Amino acid sequence: MDKYLKVSEVIDWQHPDIMKYAKQISSRYKTPIETAKACFEWVRDEIHHSYDYQLNPVTCKASDVLQYKTGYCFAKSHLLAALLRANQIPAGFCYQRLSLDDRGAPYS
Numbered sequence: 001m002d003k004y005l006k007v008s009e010v011i012d013w014q015h016p017d018i019m020k021y022a023k024q025i026s027s028r029y030k031t032p033i034e035t036a037k038a039c040f041e042w043v044r045d046e047i048h049h050s051y052d053y054q055l056n057p058v059t060c061k062a063s064d065v066l067q068y069k070t071g072y073c074f075a076k077s078h079l080l081a082a083l084l085r086a087n088q089i090p091a092g093f094c095y096q097r098l099s100l101d102d103r104g105a106p107y108s
């Protein structure tokens with residue numbers, strides 16, 4: 001599970017701001033499951049989806065998503081993974097492209 005706790009350019013969970021929020025979120029919970037749920041809900045509710053809110057900049061790195069409080073789905077997942085890893089909860093993800101009506105591009 002060590003690879004799901006690593007720091008990377010995109011999942012920069014050791015950034016001071018991510019560490020701060022991760023500790024704030026987890027301080028109210030006793031179990032990793034409660035903390036994971038709280039991290040998910042925090043990202044869901046506090047980070048705006050860039051397209052829905054027509055916000056810039058386009059973020060990617062977890063710390064940028066946190067700083068600007070906006071990101072597309074993939075960017076929000078980067079922040080969620082960072083918050084989880086900062087709380088020593090292994091987190092991984094994969095990217096997926098879905099075609100509309102099975103006709104190839106455009107992708108959603």
